[in-house]
Amino acid sequence: MTAARLSARELTLAYEDRTVVDRLDLTIPDGKVTVIVGPNACGKSTTLRALGRLLKPKSGAVLLDGESLAKLPTKKIAQQIGLLPQTPVAPEAITVADLVARGRQPHQHWWQQWSDEDEKAVTEAMERTDVAALAERSVDELSGGQRQRVWIAMALAQDTGLLLLDEPTTYLDIAHQVEVLDLVRELNHDRGRTVVVVLHDLNQAARYADHLVAMKTGEVVAEGTPAEVVTEELVRQVFGLECVVVPDPVTGSPLVVPGPPWSASATAPAHSGTSA
Numbered sequence: 136m137t138a139a140r141l142s143a144r145e146l147t148l149a150y151e152d153r154t155v156v157d158r159l160d161l162t163i164p165d166g167k168v169t170v171i172v173g174p175n176a177c178g179k180s181t182t183l184r185a186l187g188r189l190l191k192p193k194s195g196a197v198l199l200d201g202e203s204l205a206k207l208p209t210k211k212i213a214q215q216i217g218l219l220p221q222t223p224v225a226p227e228a229i230t231v232a233d234l235v236a237r238g239r240q241p242h243q244h245w246w247q248q249w250s251d252e253d254e255k256a257v258t259e260a261m262e263r264t265d266v267a268a269l270a271e272r273s274v275d276e277l278s279g280g281q282r283q284r285v286w287i288a289m290a291l292a293q294d295t296g297l298l299l300l301d302e303p304t305t306y307l308d309i310a311h312q313v314e315v316l317d318l319v320r321e322l323n324h325d326r327g328r329t330v331v332v333v334l335h336d337l338n339q340a341a342r343y344a345d346h347l348v349a350m351k352t353g354e355v356v357a358e359g360t361p362a363e364v365v366t367e368e369l370v371r372q373v374f375g376l377e378c379v380v381v382p383d384p385v386t387g388s389p390l391v392v393p394g395p396p397w398s399a400s401a402t403a404p405a406h407s408g409t410s411a
């Protein structure tokens with residue numbers, strides 16, 4: 136068995152003195168869609184940023200093709216790993232086309248600023264994310280959902296073998312959520328890309344993940360196929376939620392249905408017929 140391209144070894148991540156992730160070991164399976172789930176503030180974004188070298192480990196390492204990210208040149212990493220953070224910040228007044236084009240920076244050389252391949256990657260990325268019509272608009276003036284799709288286009292234009300996306304469906308309506316997640320699947324399927332996505336929706340996670348990682352307070356509590364991970368017991372343990380897990384009627388993946396928020400025996404049923 137060959138080693139996975141991306142992994143974390145005894146990774147400890149902290150802000151100032153506050154440790155958020157403590158000696159985490161995580162292996163990202165090649166050519167698969169890995170989805171990370173877990174309650175708010177458990178360290179999902181922190182972990183993803185470290186996998187993309189946006190955050191420097193306190194100790195331990197993230198390994199890319201067996202080498203510590205800390206030892207690799209930024210440009211080389213950016214040719215291999217694309218990262219869309221949870222709340223990316225666009226330069227002021229930049230247009231959609233210019234922002235997406237920034238995804239090409241890691242592929243440019245001093246002797247050639249802009250190639251046909253760059254042009255093609257940008258056009259294709261904008262088409263796939265349905266933002267081509269917005270090309271000349273300023274990113275500032277877009278809706279949250281449009282802006283999110285532009286960021287995804289930028290990450291696609293970067294054309295990396297590894298793609299890390301932090302809650303890419305936030306701000307999107309349900310049709311665009313499904314579209315983005317289908318696109319993630321497609322990218323993985325067509326090009327064998329390795330994708331890591333943080334999702335807050337457990338049911339979407341169970342639908343789209345090949346490999347599901349459940350985190351709680353900076354630790355991996357469970358990982359495996361959605362069927363292995365998403366159980367009533369796990370949802371209770373990780374999210375503190377009573378639920379029933381049934382097969383998704385469309386995909387057969389586990390579907391979490393929250394339990395009743397009130398107890399029928401403690402609440403008098405609302406009878407009709409009392410109106411004046």
Ligand SMILES: Nc1ncnc2c1ncn2[C@@H]1O[C@H](COP(=O)(O)OP(=O)(O)O)[C@@H](O)[C@H]1O
Nearest residue numbers: 150151155173174175176177178179180181182
């Ligand atoms: N830039 C930061 N500075 C200080 N603390 C942070 C920063 N980013 C995140 N944290 C803290 O680290 C913890 C984990 O955050 P995060 O990784 O964003 O969680 P998640 O993505 O799972 O919601 C939280 O307690 C959060 O408040």
Ligand SMILES: [Mg+2]
Nearest residue numbers: 179180181221
């Ligand atoms: Mg987050």
